[in-house]
Amino acid sequence: MSAPDQVAGDPTRPVLQVVGLRKSYDGRHYALDGVDLDVYAGEVVAVLGPSGSGKSTLVRCIDQLESIEGGAMYLDGELLGYEKHRDHIRPLTDADIARQRRRMSMVFQQFNLFPHWTVLRNITEAPIKVHGVPPAEARARAMELLGRVGLADKARAHPRQLSGGQQQRVAIARAVATQPRILLFDEPTSSLDPELVDEVLQVMKSLAESGMTMIVVTHELEFARDVADRCIFMADGVVIEDRPSADFFSDPRSTRLQGFLKRATENRAREVEA
Ligand SMILES: Nc1ncnc2c1ncn2[C@@H]1O[C@H](COP(=O)(O)OP(=O)(O)O)[C@@H](O)[C@H]1O
Ligand SMILES: [Mg+2]
Structure with a gap:
């Protein structure tokens, strides 16, 4: 883990680091229960998992749309949301949070134009x-x-x-x-009619090819396999697998991911038949 005061532009340091991130909406159940994630410059990371596994919460926490209960996030080595003050950590001012948020962008399911x-x-x-x-x-x-x-x-x-x-x-x-230094997508094609999905995925693919650093929460398995460098699989607020895309699909290790991919493939076959 790198210190927040490292110099920007170091290619060996991730653009985004998420360390032990915890988030609870109600103080009892953790929507994120210790998530670690590194994203390097130019990488495309797809986030997959069943509904309720914490995918939206993860990208919303990264974009500082949610408060967090534990762990830390760094953008280009800079601690997000907090600062060291003497011997303790205190929340940043709204103005400083706004300044940090300007360095990322989010694309939502519902466009929000x-x-x-x-x-x-x-x-x-x-x-x-x-x-x-x-x-x-x-x-x-x-x-x-x-x-x-x-x-x-x-x-x-x-x-x-x-x-x-x-x-x-x-x-x-x-x-x-x-x-932005990083672009976050939360199911950008989920509210679209099926015939409009491809035109949006094509634009995202060309962005990926232009070297944009991206985290993409998606149900589009082909896009994840073909465009993402890495895929992470979440369940119950934790990352179960974080693998290069090819391995993720050809050699899933956990029974949960094996089941998820099997069900997704069956659903897809049913859609094609229908
Ligand atoms: N605004 C909220 N208030 C309370 N609970 C929430 C809120 N948003 C999400 N949750 C809960 O947090 C968990 C993770 O949700 P979410 O991040 O939306 O999952 P996903 O995007 O993978 O479907 C779920 O149990 C969900 O019910
Ligand atoms: Mg979601």
Whole structure:
């Protein structure tokens, strides 16, 4: 484990480190019960597991949308959410937490675009207002990103005029526009009609190929196998397996993961037949 005061940009140090993370919503049951996870620059890590296993809680804790009960997280070696003060640890101020959160982006299942803003403004707002990017530069960058997600002609449209798949691609462009150190996805295709899933996965794949560091909570097993470098399997708030993607699927070690993959494959076969 590296100290929080190490210099940034060290390739041997993970972009994100999660150490012994614990989270409880009610003080009795732990939604996360000691999670360790290292993510290195350019890595894509898929998070799989049954419903209720703690996948959303994990990415929400990393993005500091939730308080934590134990453990620690580091972004580029910097302790998240807390600081050392004399001989103890104290919570950071809201302003310092906001500063740390600017260095990551999250893509949610429900897009969360602002309905009254154009696509362009949805993408440029944070770079201009939060990151201090000059408006002309932010707009040029947004147009380039819209081109990359295949929506250059939708800059002036409003979210309601777009399909779910198009809205999610805008949400991804918005997440990338702030040049985050890491991009977090929480089931980005789960609310989409089946025929719109692939266009979003394609955009995520091209982002992965461009070297973006990503954590992707997903049920899309093919995407996890083909695009992710590593897959982690969670159950009951703990990481049961953390393996290179090929091994994860071809040689699952735990009976829980074996059962999960078997059921997922059977469900998939049933869908294809239907
Ligand atoms: N806001 C919340 N309040 C109380 N319990 C929650 C909340 N969010 C999640 N939980 C509980 O935490 C556990 C993990 O949930 P979650 O992280 O949403 O799992 P997953 O994303 O893998 O389906 C579950 O037992 C769930 O019921
Ligand atoms: Mg979830």
